[in-house]
Amino acid sequence: MSLDTVVEDIRDEARARAEQIRSDADERADRIVADAEADADDILEERQQAVEQQIEQEREQTLSSAKLEAKQMRLEARRDVLQDVRETVEQRIATMDEGREDLTRALLDDAATEFADDATVHVYGRADDEALLTDILADYDGYDLAGERDCLGGVVVESERSRVRVNNTFDSVLDDVWEDSLRDISTELFDER
Known part of the structure; x- marks a missing residue:
């Protein structure tokens, strides 16, 4: 190789x-x-x-x-609508003439049951109802119109002797009715059936 x-x-x-x-x-x-x-x-x-x-x-x-x-937003809108309805109701109650005397008398009668033994009972009401309250109180012995309350109508009744105050204003009645009926009102307004 x-x-x-x-x-x-x-x-x-x-x-x-x-x-x-x-x-x-x-x-x-x-x-x-x-x-x-x-x-x-x-x-x-x-x-x-x-x-x-x-x-x-x-x-x-x-x-x-x-x-x-x-x-x-829906809840806020509902709240606004309910507030508008409440304000409308309050306005109508504040300006109602028909039935105002009967309703005021009924509220005063209801409050009077708390003051059966009291000699002097003080009644307060809406400033615009002064004449109406004066006429109504003429039928009650020992009851006097003691001043004004900021309310839609009705009466606040108190006695120094019993230290009891009864709030029978249209406002308090409306508050109770509103609270009891809010679900029904909401159902009716917003068709929640």
């Missing part, structure tokens, strides 16, 4: 070895690239899921906030 042949065999072997190393390196590089692409795809999918989940959470929160705000 000649030296040229040996050198050529070594070169061929070196080339084959280099080709094998290059081929192994290419395969390894391809595997690394494939693994990196797979990892990138996994990371991308995870991020997309996280973003979609965050979007869904924010959508739910926004929807929930909007529903709560709408509910609060």
